[in-house]
Amino acid sequence: MQVDLPNIEQKYYPLITGLLLALLSFYYLWVSIARPSRNSRSKLRPPEVAGSWPIVGHLPQLVGSTPLFKTLANMSEKYGPIFMVRFGMHPTLVVSSWEMSKECFTTNDKFLASRPPSASAKYLAYDHAMFGFSFYGPYWRETRKISTLQLLTHKRLESLKHIPYSEINSCVKTLYTRWAKTQSQIKQNVPGAAEDFVKVDMTEMFGHLTLNVVLRFVVGKPVFIQKDNYEDDTNDCHKEEELEGLKLHKTIVEFFELSGASVASDVLPYLGWLDVDGQKKRMKKISKEMDSIAEKWLEEHRQKRRLQPLSDPASIEINHDDENDFMAVLLSVLDEGKDDLFFGYNRDIVIKATCLTLILAGRRMCPGINFAAQTLHMTLARLLHAFDFDYESNGLVIDMTEGSGLTMPKVTPLEVHLRPRLLITLY
Numbered sequence: 001m002q003v004d005l006p007n008i009e010q011k012y013y014p015l016i017t018g019l020l021l022a023l024l025s026f027y028y029l030w031v032s033i034a035r036p037s038r039n040s041r042s043k044l045r046p047p048e049v050a051g052s053w054p055i056v057g058h059l060p061q062l063v064g065s066t067p068l069f070k071t072l073a074n075m076s077e078k079y080g081p082i083f084m085v086r087f088g089m090h091p092t093l094v095v096s097s098w099e100m101s102k103e104c105f106t107t108n109d110k111f112l113a114s115r116p117p118s119a120s121a122k123y124l125a126y127d128h129a130m131f132g133f134s135f136y137g138p139y140w141r142e143t144r145k146i147s148t149l150q151l152l153t154h155k156r157l158e159s160l161k162h163i164p165y166s167e168i169n170s171c172v173k174t175l176y177t178r179w180a181k182t183q184s185q186i187k188q189n190v191p192g193a194a195e196d197f198v199k200v201d202m203t204e205m206f207g208h209l210t211l212n213v214v215l216r217f218v219v220g221k222p223v224f225i226q227k228d229n230y231e232d233d234t235n236d237c238h239k240e241e242e243l244e245g246l247k248l249h250k251t252i253v254e255f256f257e258l259s260g261a262s263v264a265s266d267v268l269p270y271l272g273w274l275d276v277d278g279q280k281k282r283m284k285k286i287s288k289e290m291d292s293i294a295e296k297w298l299e300e301h302r303q304k305r306r307l308q309p310l311s312d313p314a315s316i317e318i319n320h321d322d323e324n325d326f327m328a329v330l331l332s333v334l335d336e337g338k339d340d341l342f343f344g345y346n347r348d349i350v351i352k353a354t355c356l357t358l359i360l361a362g363r364r365m366c367p368g369i370n371f372a373a374q375t376l377h378m379t380l381a382r383l384l385h386a387f388d389f390d391y392e393s394n395g396l397v398i399d400m401t402e403g404s405g406l407t408m409p410k411v412t413p414l415e416v417h418l419r420p421r422l423l424i425t426l427y
Helices: 005-034 038-044 068-079 098-105 119-123 138-151 154-159 162-187 202-218 230-234 236-259 279-306 326-333 347-360 369-386
Strands: 082-087 090-095 198-201 387-390 415-420
Touching: 068 082, 068 090, 090 098, 119 279, 138 326, 138 347, 162 198, 162 202, 162 369, 162 415, 198 202, 202 236, 202 326, 202 347, 202 369, 236 279, 236 347, 279 326, 279 347, 326 347, 369 387
Parallel strands: none
Antiparallel strands: 082 090, 198 415, 387 415
């Protein structure tokens, strides 16, 4: 029996058209009821950017080649220091003055502390277990309190301040070693060896230094082993450690980039089943890699606890030592003998999520920001004191184009030439 497909399609055209009209009518009816009148809205709401589309909001104006912060800055010049935009279905408040920011983070902090659901929080943050991504509530308050009162206390940071100093000194030694290797190549007439100065990628160097400092605070060990002499380049053990460090650094950088990425379902929740650009797939892959790394660190710390001699009276309090890394402290605070769940989350997940939050700095202000500022000043002072710097501009200014991510990293690396300016014995 032959079926006349065109006749069937024509038969259902009126039904399909009627359904579409009914849906559109329902949507506009819902919008008119859900939104307050213009008069009441003008009294209660900041000005909203013109040109909002149904369903997608202001996305056509916000998505493009221009960085989002520049687009919002242009809008603030027209609409003032506080205004509203619509990221798809989500009304969003934008502030651009310190007075308004102060109001948000003090008087209205409780109302603005939470975060809307997102794919990055679900796949990268253990389903909102990282307190930088979690909703405001008992869990967020408790994990935030543990971080502030147990991990980032002034006393603990003071007891651990030798870590950044030792890593900065190791970094200076490594840079000197690289320069010394170049001078050795010059003496051996190696083709392509530069004279006097050595070329260094400062973006990479600062990235490795920062990761080493943070990981020593959080898990007690660095990932990049600094070399004291250039003969160490032939050591297979050092090469293996360097490759492992580079792999971890790459994973963390990608994790950080994806944590600031948005997918279609973030702004249009009913598209949660779509993965048009493959971002969700990347998030799941990186999440598994980071969880594997964090699980390895956690198992190493558990092994250390098992090896503590029970006859040693000091072993009872060892986990409360101010010189312990953060993961060891978390293991002590979240005692394994208690209930397996911590506000609905597995305790192992809470430990890993909190440590990763501290490594990645999270989306909220870090409680240890003052200590971080001191470390930054010390790093710059030490480098400027130890080396002369030169930049091959070739008549061009330094490219400061911003990349994607939460911290807007430079797209192009900052490469400089340096040489020691002190006596060799001081390195």
